[in-house]
Amino acid sequence: MKSLFENWKPRASQIGHLMTGLPEKFTKEDETKLAELLEEKQTGKNANGRATKWTDTKQSSVDELNRKKKGIDELPTGAITKLEEIFNHVFWGRRKLIFNKYLEKGNINEEDSLDLYSKVDGTSYWKNDEYFDNGFVHGTPDNITDELLRDIKSNFEYDTFKKAELTSLYSWQIKAYLWLTGKTNGELCYALVNSPAHRIDAEKKSLWYSVGMPDETEDRWIEAASQLERNHIFDMAKFKQDAPGYDLVTPIWSFDIPSHMRAKRFPVTLEDSDIEHMKRRSIMAKEWLLKREQEELNLINKK
Structure with a gap:
């Protein structure tokens, strides 16, 4: 039986959910800390020579530092929660319906938001309809020019526009678009335009x-x-x-409100390390879904 997830890959808008808790570089400070903890565990004395009690917290620190040293990567809890949602949708056809006024305005006002940036920049930006897929991630960026790739977010009202920032989720979404299109520089563009x-x-x-x-x-x-x-x-x-x-x-x-005061931009760049992280997490996510599918099939077939 062919797996439902044989050709699965995350959308660019989903990849950010998989990118938290990435492996960090093992530093000299980490090496010193690990050596001190291991010495304390063995001798029962800390770096100051005082007798100490070994605790679960200290052991957790040792375990975490060892994982960091070995470069071990694991899907964090938040990523698994998202993958469980994806699995339930694909395998069982069940998912939470999300229809709200914020998403509605974002969808309806895409063209208005592009028009706003066209007016501010004194040029013409057109909505991109080309779909991209590189085998690890897929999606359709909002706007692509020779200079920049743009993803447009239409804010619901003034207050949300003023508070809008470059989130990790949106940053990774744009990095995925840059990877898909072969570009290295992008922008997250917030736009404050009229509600319909x-x-x-x-x-x-x-x-x-x-x-x-x-x-x-x-x-x-x-x-x-x-x-x-x-x-x-x-x-x-x-x-x-x-x-x-x-x-x-x-x-x-x-x-x-003047047009230029209703446009807020955040630059996003793509590094080689970003691509490696996205590749690895995409593969890990697919493997998790394949394993989860087999577990569910085993439960279905259990007598």
């Missing part, structure tokens, strides 16, 4: 219930709904173009 009109309406409906279903002429409703509009509209001319005739609650609009 139907999303603003949905937020208003939720807000209306939250504040006790007031009459829409009440000052408290006008104030709350106006604040919500300001939280989701950053370029009024663009909003009116996309949603002509939309009935705004805000009486006077003077809240646009």
